[in-house]
Amino acid sequence: MEKDFSTLYLENQLCFPLYAASRLTTKLYTPFLEDLGITYPQYLVLLVLWEKNSQTVTEIGTRLALESNTLTPLLKRLEQKELLTRSRSSKDERAVLVTLTASGQALKEQAVCIPQKIMESFANTSMSKEELQAFQKTLTKLVELLGEE
Amino acid sequence: MEKDFSTLYLENQLCFPLYAASRLTTKLYTPFLEDLGITYPQYLVLLVLWEKNSQTVTEIGTRLALESNTLTPLLKRLEQKELLTRSRSSKDERAVLVTLTASGQALKEQAVCIPQKIMESFANTSMSKEELQAFQKTLTKLVELLGEE
DNA sequence: TACATTTGTATCGTACACGATTTAATCGTA
DNA sequence: TACGATTAAATCGTGTACGATACAAATGTA
Secondary structure, three states: OOOOOHHHOHHHOOHHHHHHHHHHHHHHHHHHHHHHOOOHHHHHHHHHHHHOOOEEHHHHHHHHOOOHHHHHHHHHHHHHOOOEEEEEOOOOOOOEEEEEOHHHHHHHHHHOOHHHHHHHHOOOOOOOHHHHHHHHHHHHHHHHHHHHO | OOOOOHHHOHHHOOHHHHHHHHHHHHHHHHHHHHHHOOOHHHHHHHHHHHHOOOEEHHHHHHHHOOOHHHHHHHHHHHHHOOOEEEEEOOOOOOOEEEEEOHHHHHHHHHHOOHHHHHHHHOOOOOOOHHHHHHHHHHHHHHHHHHHHO
16 A cells, blocks of 8 residues: 655645746746846835835835845845935934935836736736736735744 | 825735745745755755656756756755766756655655645634635646746 | 757856844843 | 843855856757
8 A cells, every 4th residue: 555645746735836926926027127127026125115115124024024134135236226225223223224215216107017017917818807816815814824923 | 196006015916925925835844844954945856756756857847947057056956965866868968867866765755744734834724724725726827827938 | 961950958147035143232120 | 220131234154046158969951
């Protein structure tokens, strides 16, 4: 009697489809982001700052579930592109305040069309707008659950 | 009249929840994989090889949507751990055949409990087994769509 | 059969992720 | 008010991802 290994089948695990979907979706965004001269994780940081300017590294990290070891070099690259500035908070010298520059804020105008274009990529597929939205809802719930740690 | 920027809200985009869910799920697997002495992408490669031993780099890459620039160094690390061997195919000298060693095959026995343990992490959450399975189904469909490119 | 094209890996450079550690500032409390 | 504990960033090392490129083997075709 052979052991049952079916649970090890690639698609039967939660992890692989998530991993692949994430990477492939990132690739979908890439051409649009190249027009803006930024990478995908950099885009996420900008999304957070476009929502609310001037946040600390920790605040951005909490929102994206990333820590300073990932964010610090990434933020420095965005600083080099002159999309934001980094400065110690006067209230708490430990905290670094990240603030969009004028061009960082202006980039939002160019980015606003991206979500639309991504949705359009699904227009001629079997994925309906409704299905995508329901899917996204479950995803967000999953992220909340996993994020509680 | 202010422009509508709501589509730029982090959670309203498909990309972010996918990205976060993928990373957080990987973290869920990590402690179990550390017991086996492997990383998460290495685990995925092993899953592919446990299904069918002796595959070329391209075959593994097709399955995981990864290319040789990612796989080659990763496979070399698994070779160093003596979990697999890499050798040129005699039929086609361009192709590299990746074959599990005895210990590479033996590791499957230790890995078989992992999916179960992951599912258990969701036991006391609001995510039911059914919801997870439906979710996984949509995910797989999404991966197929995106993978067609 | 020459030779341009394609295919299969590998290499290189850049940019994340993330565990572990370090350093400095702040906080809590005796 | 000392001082240990906590917190916020940064640094370091390892391991992916991935675009661009290189190169050799195989293939297609005039």
